[in-house]
Amino acid sequence: METAQHICVCDDEAAIADLVGKLLVDEGYRATVCYSARQVLDLLARDRFDLVILDIMMPGIDGFACCREIRKTSQVPVIFLTAKDEEIDKVVGFELGADDYVVKPFKPRELMARVKARLRRSAPDVSRKSASNILEAGGVSIDEDSYTASVLGEELSLTPKEYAILLCLAKQAGRPVASGELFETVWGEPACVQGNNTVMVHIRHLRKKIAAVDSSQEYIETVWGVGYKLG
Numbered sequence: 001m002e003t004a005q006h007i008c009v010c011d012d013e014a015a016i017a018d019l020v021g022k023l024l025v026d027e028g029y030r031a032t033v034c035y036s037a038r039q040v041l042d043l044l045a046r047d048r049f050d051l052v053i054l055d056i057m058m059p060g061i062d063g064f065a066c067c068r069e070i071r072k073t074s075q076v077p078v079i080f081l082t083a084k085d086e087e088i089d090k091v092v093g094f095e096l097g098a099d100d101y102v103v104k105p106f107k108p109r110e111l112m113a114r115v116k117a118r119l120r121r122s123a124p125d126v127s128r129k130s131a132s133n134i135l136e137a138g139g140v141s142i143d144e145d146s147y148t149a150s151v152l153g154e155e156l157s158l159t160p161k162e163y164a165i166l167l168c169l170a171k172q173a174g175r176p177v178a179s180g181e182l183f184e185t186v187w188g189e190p191a192c193v194q195g196n197n198t199v200m201v202h203i204r205h206l207r208k209k210i211a212a213v214d215s216s217q218e219y220i221e222t223v224w225g226v227g228y229k230l231g
Contacts, residue, residue, distance in 0.1 A: 011055040037066035056082040071097040117153035137170035138230030178227035
């Protein structure tokens with residue numbers, strides 16, 4: 001039987017730490033919950049974890065200092081889960097070695113998607129498909145063999161046209177694509193005003209589906225006067 005992946009959760013607010021621990025257990029993970037950075041460091045010294053979810057603002061040793069200590073001896077993935085949402089805090093967090101940064105209040109579904117994505121990236125590359133079958137662009141992963149697209153490891157429920165639009169944008173590697181070009185490529189008809197409106201509606205639906213997984217950023221950007229691109 002496969003052993004469940006073990007995740008350490010630390011937040012000095014017990015209600016939040018316990019909630020995250022319950023969410024993880026409900027998803028099939030093992031969760032060890034603690035309420036101070038010192039406890040995290042003690043646990044890591046004697047046990048093996050697949051991921052650490054860490055608050056920043058804690059009394060005594062804060063999350064930044066804790067992450068710095070963790071990185072001296074371990075490359076275990078670290079996700080900061082914190083109310084500190086300033087850009088400088090995110091920059092510091094990533095510079096200290098964090099792998100992801102989630103701002104409170106968080107959406108449980110989004111947090112679990114990020115956990116799954118981070119664990120997947122750190123897992124041994126055993127049965128992963130060849131890179132040629134997977135197209136990664138702007139945070140979106142597209143499997144051209146199975147005609148599926150995912151964000152943070154969670155598959156999006158897309159219509160054929162929505163999938164085709166995402167694929168078209170991804171293949172341009174960040175270059176803006178005009179609405180008319182998208183319409184001609186996806187619908188196979190000459191560009192027209194009505195076609196541009198059709199594309200706009202499909203882009204709106206795509207954004208809504210992606211935001212249901214991760215609302216922390218805008219994946220499909222509007223380039224005014226030009227078209228759309230994957231950020």
